[in-house]
Amino acid sequence: MSSKPSLSLIGGGLVGSLLAQQLARRGFSVDVFEKRPDPRMAGFAGGRSINLALAERGLQALRSAGLAEEVLQRAVMMRGRMVHTPDGRSGLQRYGVDDSEVIWSVSRGGLNMWLLDAAESAGARFHFGQGLVAADFDAGRMRLVDAGGTERVFDAPVLIGADGAGSTLRSAMNAYRALGERVEWLGHGYKELEIPPASELSPELLEHGGGHDQFAIEPNALHIWPRGGYMCIALPNTAGSFTVTLFLPAQGPYPSFATLPDARAAETFFRHDFADLLPLLPRFGTDYDTHPVGTLATLYLERWHLDGRALLVGDAAHAIVPFHGQGMNCGFEDTVSLARLLDGNDPAEAFAEFQRLRQPNADAIAAMALENYVEMRDSVADPRYLAKRELGARLAARAPEHFMARYRMVTFTHLDYAYALERGRAQDMLLDQLLRDSSDPAGVDLDVAVATLKATLPPLPALRRGR
Incomplete structure (x- = not known):
């Protein structure tokens, strides 16, 4: 443990508590500073959606924390979208091929409290009611204030911000050195x-x-x-x-x-x-x-870190709109990647590699979340969308090594978000081509379509899924 730096995390929400657990398990000395009171004592008051969509990427992170089964026992399975039309009709559009490909509705507050327990059991120390006021990155110190207005100074040679879209640490970092922040x-x-x-x-x-x-x-x-x-x-x-x-x-x-x-x-x-x-x-x-x-809003940053002194993760680095249900899942994926990179590496090298690996994927899921808003509010009831969806399902059944709907790649595999975005657009162009002369999927010769698919697109990478 002596060779590993002490780490100070700002934010004890979902991503912060899971990251604390991942790091403490690897032998890091971890202190977490959270401005709100302990929700296990004061009750959860997150001020945001009370339930979230948990998918495979988030589940895999929870498996690594030993929490997946406990969480799933308290979650509600969602097989797909139940679309309600203006005339009062409804119909289910499945997310996956069967009940092995579902997402889960989970309580934000409950999940946060389970993660806090897990992080403390792993050895992380939590300091509640402590809000970040300022950070001196050159001296490796930070100033915190409690609910009563009392300020204290802590040594913090390595700071990690998991304090959400309104990150106080991000503001301090940006004041020290411009991060190239853009909010859309x-x-x-x-x-x-x-x-x-x-x-x-x-x-x-x-x-x-x-x-x-x-x-x-x-x-x-x-x-x-x-x-x-x-x-x-x-x-x-x-x-x-x-x-x-x-x-x-x-x-x-x-x-x-x-x-x-x-x-x-x-x-x-x-x-x-x-x-x-x-x-x-x-x-x-x-x-x-x-x-x-x-x-x-969507948050974009050119820089996620200040060499090895400070790093942003989760929504603090790449907040996205909620329409793909991937914000939490992406943040959880961050924690697994960062903990692995920090284990045995200098923080400056680990932080730089973390941004190199994760930033293209964060940008990709941001784009797909925006596109999914249009799909959810409009396309799910559009005949053209439904025709492409049906033809895609037929291609996936006939040639699963060459075709998988983008939603399934994002939600049920560990393929990079950036790959899912690129492959999904290529597949969409192919579906448009195959349906150019007929809006009815049944009118498309499936043998010709499969041959065209295999001639046009390479096989999918080996799919990584947790079971």
Whole structure:
């Protein structure tokens, strides 16, 4: 242990606590400073979505922490997208080929607390109620303040920032040396609502909505109400409720959050555009008027580190919009990569290699998350999209070594995000070519299509999946 540097982590959220566990297991001396109180004592108050989509990349990181089985026992499986059309119909679009390829709805607060326990068991030390005020990178010290305003100085020769999209450490690093920061705002916001457990709804509503035991609607799906330009989604919680998120333009003509300033205006909008969803939201007025409108943006940095003195990981380095469900999964993948690189290497070399390996993949998933917003709110109900999706599924069944839908590459394998982006675009061009003369996948000669696929694209790399 004496040959390994002491590490100070800023942020004890999901990525910070998992990284602390990964590093402590490797024998590093790890101190974590978190501005909020310990959620295991004070209760979780993250101020963001209460559930998250856990996929293979995140699961693999949790396996390495010995937490995967515990987390999955408290998660809800989601087989695919349940698409709700304006006329009240719904249908499931599977994410994968079968139930071996699913994603999981997991509690943000619960997961954070399990990770804190795991990190402490591995030897990491947590200091709650300690917010970063300033960092002296030349002297290797930082100044922290507690809730009462008392300031303290800590030695911190190596700092790692896992303090999220609004990272205080990033601000300090950028003031010391420009990081090339660029923030691209989406121009759309979000507001969270809730479908309560079935026991809190009337039997008539459950019969109409197809209630499932304690859940008011199908529990094993991510529900989408796509409306072209905006949408609602709903993720299940283990207690039987659903977290519903409305995504709308922040400004502009109706509908936008600017034109729907209160529950009264929003309810009229919902009665017209989400008529089947509104009856399942008995606390709609209270939720709409009391829940804030969240902002959405993508963060890009040219530099993630200051030689071996400071590094940013997770959302602090590469925050993305949530529409591919990969923000947490990408951050968890960061922790595995960084812990491996730091083990036996000088921090400056490890940090530089970490950025070299991870930055192209962070940029790729940022691009795919933006594209997936358009797909979710519009394309999932578009006949052309559905035709390409069906033909892609047929090609994947006939030639699995040459074709895999991009979503499956991102969600169910460990292939680099950058590869998935490039391969997905090449496959999309091929599907457009094959459907050039017919919009019906059944009209495409599958033998010719497979031959064209194999002549056009090389085989997929060996797929790495955790089981």
